[in-house]
Amino acid sequence: MKIILFLCATLPLDRLIWLGLQNDLGANPIEMITRSTGTWALVFLCLTLAMTPLRLISGSLFWIKQRRMLGLFCFFYATLHFFIWLYLDQDWDVHAMFHDVLKRPFITMGFLSYLLLLPLAISSNRFSQRRLGRRWLVLHRLVYLIAGTVILHYWWHKAGKNNVAVVEIYAVVLGLLLICRLPPFRVFFQSLSK
């Protein structure tokens, strides 16, 4: 099962590579790749956050077992997104990158999202869970903050062209996934699994 999930999760990257080889990335390939990797990072974030509601509804731990891989793939696509921007757009100019991080709010949010993902990715293993104990759970609640910074990153990027329709959809999805965790909803979902 894990292997199937792993292979499926790499499909977005495989598709990009395939399109690249076919020279079919469109007129502005860097923009397309940046947008695609960012979108898939966001999709995997949603999938990761969907595991707990599914566990509550089904009563099965199966969903939680997939969560780590989904979370790491979110980090994987976010890393691709960040490094593609840093290399192909900023030409490794770290100075220019920090200038942008400080001056342009949507990039501030993007950079912050990535920084917050780092400790989560690094601690996504049993060793860390054992060492950190309860603190591991607290640390991983950062994902709720990340959901917020990521939406702001996307929103502020699109808002300048008055084009926030797609971002609104993701915001609603993430909002619902977070609301699921509130006590009244938890109880409701759990009752469904009985």
Next chain:
Amino acid sequence: MDMNDIDLSTDCITPKAVFNRRREWMKAVAAGGVGSWLSQGAFAMEAIKLASTPNVNYPASLGVTPYKSATTYNNFYEFGTDKADPAQYAGTLQTRPWTMTIGGLVKKPLTLDIDSLLKIAPLEERIYRMRCVEGWSMVIPWDGYSLSKLLAKVEPLGSAKYIEFISLADSKQMPGVKDAVIDWPYREGLRLDEAMNPLTLLTFGMYGEPLPRQNGAPVRIVVPWKYGFKSAKSIISMRLTAEMPKTSWSQINPREYGFYSNVNPLVDHPRWSQATERRIGDPRGVFAPKIKTELFNGYGDQVASLYAGMDLKKYY
């Protein structure tokens, strides 16, 4: 011409012979049977051919952007907000019959159909750089004549200081108009001296063909020293005014889009720097380095005098 363009030139110049052969082929295709099949979509070729003569002041040595990129990567919100939308959805735009009114503070207001507009002056082919505010650019061979030739016919009054352009916004032909992303119709404008500058092109074609629908058929303007959104497409009316016209993008986001919007590497966009640009169609593809953006998109010789003494950071 800047040094970076010359660095690119040996790779991405379409040799003139090939370029001309492709043009002849496209004209032949337009005239022949394939035309009726093509007329289904946005690439419909019109019956008129464009007899335009190259203007040697605007030569091909810059490396022309591939036709496919120029016609499938467009910002034309009337047909959707994605870059691929206009090519996909502009097929419903009716480009004939088409009339354009030129009025306002003029002695002789005119209403002209597209054929009359085409007769006002001989068509020239001019290869211009087009720089989008988003940070990408193209090099496109446009076919048209200086807007000043049309404006001479209507005789602007002394009180006229600006010109406003209104684009078609018909929800029956343009699906994106149902979306309130812009307060339709699309409005643009220029100071009158900018409009009278010979560089400002009243444009009817590109690459030797009538404009594809997604590129603003049947008539648009091209103002190459300003960001691309100033080059209004599918124009139905021009109006000369005493006050600065309201323009669509500066209404939506005044902090990001000013009235002048001159290409200027020293004036940052709030969300990104304007110091460099990505040239679409660079044969080095994904690894192509960005090009340094030039003040007035490299047309400073012809237009800098319009802004003598003006604070370009304030009047962005």
